[in-house]
Amino acid sequence: MNDLKAVESHFRFGENWSSYSDLIDEDRIRSSVDGLQKLLGDSGVLEKRFLDIGCGSGLHSFAALLLGAKEIVATDLDADSVKTTEKVLAKHGTGKPYRVMQISVFDLPDQLKPDFDVVYSWGVLHHTGAMVEAISKAAAMVAPDGLFAFALYRKTPYCGLWRAEKKWYAKTGLRQQGIARAIYVTLFRLGCTVTGRSFKKYVAEYKKMRGMEFLHDVHDWLGGYPYESISPPQVDRLLRSLGFVLERRFVRSGLTSVLGSGCDEYVYRKTM
Ligand SMILES: C[S@@+](CC[C@H](N)C(=O)[O-])C[C@H]1O[C@@H](n2cnc3c(N)ncnc32)[C@H](O)[C@@H]1O
Incomplete structure (x- = not known):
């Protein structure tokens, strides 16, 4: 296999x-x-x-x-x-x-x-x-x-980079995963500010997308390998x-x- x-x-x-x-x-x-x-x-x-x-x-x-x-x-x-x-x-x-x-x-x-x-x-x-x-x-x-x-x-164009990140995240320790999530969320917030979107509103309304939850989806996105x-x-x-x-x-x-x-x-x- x-x-x-x-x-x-x-x-x-x-x-x-x-x-x-x-x-x-x-x-x-x-x-x-x-x-x-x-x-x-x-x-x-x-x-x-x-x-x-x-x-x-x-x-x-x-x-x-x-x-x-x-x-x-x-x-x-x-x-x-x-x-x-x-x-x-x-x-x-x-x-x-x-x-x-x-x-x-x-x-x-x-x-x-x-x-x-x-x-x-x-x-x-x-x-x-x-x-x-x-x-x-x-x-x-x-x-x-x-x-x-x-x-x-x-x-x-970024899929190769993310594949490498996910391979690492999926097998690293809980502390490292927590740090990676904190960095990702900070960058995401920054992205919202730069593009004029409200991060708070985005997170609050996240459940409208098939009932999902922002932080669980961040963990899934960073680790999905x-x-x-x-x-x-x-x-x-x-x-x-x-x-x-x-x-x-x-x-x-x-x-x-x-x-x-x-x-x-x-x-x-x-x-x-
Ligand atoms: C990102 S989750 C999506 C879960 C669900 N479909 C949803 O939309 O909320 C991916 C799921 O696929 C499952 N999965 C991965 N490989 C699989 C396989 N070979 N056969 C069946 N399920 C698999 C994982 O265990 C995980 O529960």
């Missing part, structure tokens, strides 16, 4: 999701529901079989249950993400059937039937150690005429070759920031 695919070489995503999950409240749940509706439409999940690959905290699987999914299978490679998702779904439960599995995207086609109406994988496939293969494996789980909704880091990135034309070529057509996408425009690549969101439909 390629070492980068092994959980031991990864950032401890699950620990971060476990700590984040204590913050899940009505506002964050509503933002997550809004995020899913933006991608999949008001009834895009209703009565659908929904596969969440790289479920993290489980919040978005829960949102899919709230939107009327018929059945949820939530999967993650990291044992802490799986535990957290089980906790979140049990706590907020809707009575609808769900299953949480610790499994890598690379093993899914061997373990589950490829008949999901919606396959959702937000901010995951670029963290697997083999992004293009991971996209193909996830795409293989979509039923004919089903939807594949995913988000991936945008390729920027393995790390790959991709441009929208590259995504389109790959998905077409896999038999998909673009349904909608939300891609970043304008200048890329040196402080982060940001995720582009895509929804493709399987045509065969």
Whole structure:
């Protein structure tokens, strides 16, 4: 097995999701529901079989249950993400059937039937150690005429630098990580001042983005290793070759920031 695919070489995503999950409240749940509706439409999940690959905290699987999914299978490679998702779904439960599995995207086609109406994988496939293969494996789980909704880091001129930083951060001590976060937040504040934005307002409104939380996302951004990135034309070529057509996408425009690549969101439909 390629070492980068092994959980031991990864950032401890699950620990971060476990700590984040204590913050899940009505506002964050509503933002997550809004995020899913933006991608999949008001009834895009209703009565659908929904596969969440790289479920993290489980919040978005829960949102899919709230939107009327018929059945949820939530999967993650990291044992802490799986535990957290089980906790979140049990706590907020809707009575609808769900299953949480610790499994890598690379093993899914061997373990589950490829008949999901919606396959959702937000901010995951670029963290697997083999992004293009991971996209193909996830795409293989979509039923004919089903939807594949995913988000991936945008390729920027700074990706090499960030990959090196993440490799270091993921394995360094807690003190060094704390110092790195303090430096990053200071630079981010400075960036806000220079561009005339309010840092306080940005942080306060951060939960509107799919229910996320600024400092947990800083930790995830600085440590998210393995790390790959991709441009929208590259995504389109790959998905077409896999038999998909673009349904909608939300891609970043304008200048890329040196402080982060940001995720582009895509929804493709399987045509065969
Ligand atoms: C940045 S988090 C995103 C979590 C969630 N999708 C969200 O949007 O909040 C990435 C997640 O992908 C998981 N992951 C990494 N490699 C994976 C793999 N090979 N198979 C499944 N999940 C994986 C990580 O453990 C982590 O929970």
